[in-house]
Amino acid sequence: MENKVSILILNYNSWEDTLECLESVTRLHYPSYEIIVCDNLSSNNSMEHIKAWAEGKETPPHLSPQLEDYLLPLTPKPIPYVFYTREKALQGGDKEKENTTFSPTLPRLILIQNDRNEGFSEGNNLMMRYVLSQGTSTFLWLLNNDTVVHPLSLSEFVQKAREYPQGCMIGSKTLLYEKPDLVYTLAGGTIDSRYSTHWIDFGKSQEEATSEENVKPDFITGSSCFLSLKTLKRIGLLPDGYFMYYEDVDWALRAKNAQIPLLYASKSIIWHKKGILHEASTPSRRQIKIFSKTISWPDIADSLMDYYYAPRNKIVTIKRNLAKEFSRRFVSYFLAWLFRWSLLILLFQDHKIARLSLLWRAFFDALTNRLGKTLDLEKWKRRYTSL
Numbered sequence: 001m002e003n004k005v006s007i008l009i010l011n012y013n014s015w016e017d018t019l020e021c022l023e024s025v026t027r028l029h030y031p032s033y034e035i036i037v038c039d040n041l042s043s044n045n046s047m048e049h050i051k052a053w054a055e056g057k058e059t060p061p062h063l064s065p066q067l068e069d070y071l072l073p074l075t076p077k078p079i080p081y082v083f084y085t086r087e088k089a090l091q092g093g094d095k096e097k098e099n100t101t102f103s104p105t106l107p108r109l110i111l112i113q114n115d116r117n118e119g120f121s122e123g124n125n126l127m128m129r130y131v132l133s134q135g136t137s138t139f140l141w142l143l144n145n146d147t148v149v150h151p152l153s154l155s156e157f158v159q160k161a162r163e164y165p166q167g168c169m170i171g172s173k174t175l176l177y178e179k180p181d182l183v184y185t186l187a188g189g190t191i192d193s194r195y196s197t198h199w200i201d202f203g204k205s206q207e208e209a210t211s212e213e214n215v216k217p218d219f220i221t222g223s224s225c226f227l228s229l230k231t232l233k234r235i236g237l238l239p240d241g242y243f244m245y246y247e248d249v250d251w252a253l254r255a256k257n258a259q260i261p262l263l264y265a266s267k268s269i270i271w272h273k274k275g276i277l278h279e280a281s282t283p284s285r286r287q288i289k290i291f292s293k294t295i296s297w298p299d300i301a302d303s304l305m306d307y308y309y310a311p312r313n314k315i316v317t318i319k320r321n322l323a324k325e326f327s328r329r330f331v332s333y334f335l336a337w338l339f340r341w342s343l344l345i346l347l348f349q350d351h352k353i354a355r356l357s358l359l360w361r362a363f364f365d366a367l368t369n370r371l372g373k374t375l376d377l378e379k380w381k382r383r384y385t386s387l
Contacts, residue, residue: 006036007034008143010144011038015046016061018050019060021146023071027155027208028154033107035109036130039112039114056078056079067177067271069150069312070149078223081101082110082111083131086113086116089110089129092135094191108149117373118243118372121240128237132232139343146177148177149224153269154190154268160263164314167231169225169231169251169252169263170226170268171217172223172268173209183209184199186215187265188252195314215266218249219251220248224268235258236254239251241316300379301385312366327377354384
């Protein structure tokens with residue numbers, strides 16, 4: 001009997017992407033998996049659209065013509081599903097209801113409506129707690145909802161994981177949805193001496209990509225992360241409090257510190273919507289040339305991510321997982337970084353007080369472990385959009 005895999009898909013205000021993703025996931029060539037979709041309190045009735053899709057009342061509004069082989073024909077509907085509130089999912093669901101709803105020969109579809117949006121970690125942790133309470137799965141696959149998967153991607157993951165019975169964390173070959181022959185990343189990324197993260201082989205063609213045995217990721221991207229329940233029990237759930245950015249880096253560094261190998265499965269292929277993913281969240285940017293070096297700056301309305309969440313979470317990640325390095329380089333790197341960027345803001349940027357307050361707050365919140373959704377993205381954007 002094949003090992004059961006729980007596929008975890010988190011949705012927030014992007015049901016259109018989720019439906020396309022689900023159409024590809026339901027075509028996987030693997031005999032034992034379940035799909036769990038959690039909606040993080042969307043404001044656009046996402047869960048109702050997902051239910052309607054499962055019931056055969058709605059089809060995905062967009063399917064990539066370049067990836068039709070992995071999306072068409074559409075999966076026959078209706079697809080049986082069980083719907084849970086957050087509270088019910090945390091209680092382990094309703095086994096009697098699941099036994100009467102699902103066939104043992106077809107994938108299970110579990111839908112969970114969260115009653116809050118506290119970010120990527122919290123939504124995925126809710127699904128993982130449900131899986132742990134069931135106790136029937138061997139593996140987990142965290143999968144972004146803005147992806148399309150190859151039918152063999154899951155079986156390739158399982159085959160790779162079986163080579164490491166002591167536990168492992170594995171990433172896919174992730175290609176660009178908009179340009180399906182180009183690499184988004186291989187498994188995840190690397191971390192340089194300035195603690196910046198870099199996707200492996202981003203923008204290269206598949207022919208130019210690094211061979212599987214030479215890919216050495218420092219972290220596995222959360223957009224496609226495969227691990228065993230044994231690994232999860234060793235390293236724990238995703239870190240709380242990040243809200244956005246660096247959750248996957250923290251998780252992977254925790255795995256590395258526990259001597260769990262980070263691996264790349266080159267035959268497990270997904271396509272990730274880089275352009276669509278960032279359309280609503282990537283800051284509008286302007287280029288400034290400073291001493292022959294070009295620096296990219298976000299518009300003030302879009303600066304909350306660059307000046308607060310990203311630096312705060314990066315510092316917390318290093319402090320938690322590379323404590324000796326953090327202490328050793330606190331003055332020479334971290335304080336120097338804070339003053340350098342403060343000076344650049346004072347000399348070259350608009351809205352100096354607002355930007356400086358974000359940057360300094362990020363620094364001190366990281367030092368004092370003041371985490372979570374401490375600043376609201378939408379409120380900040382509304383405040384500065386008209387300026």
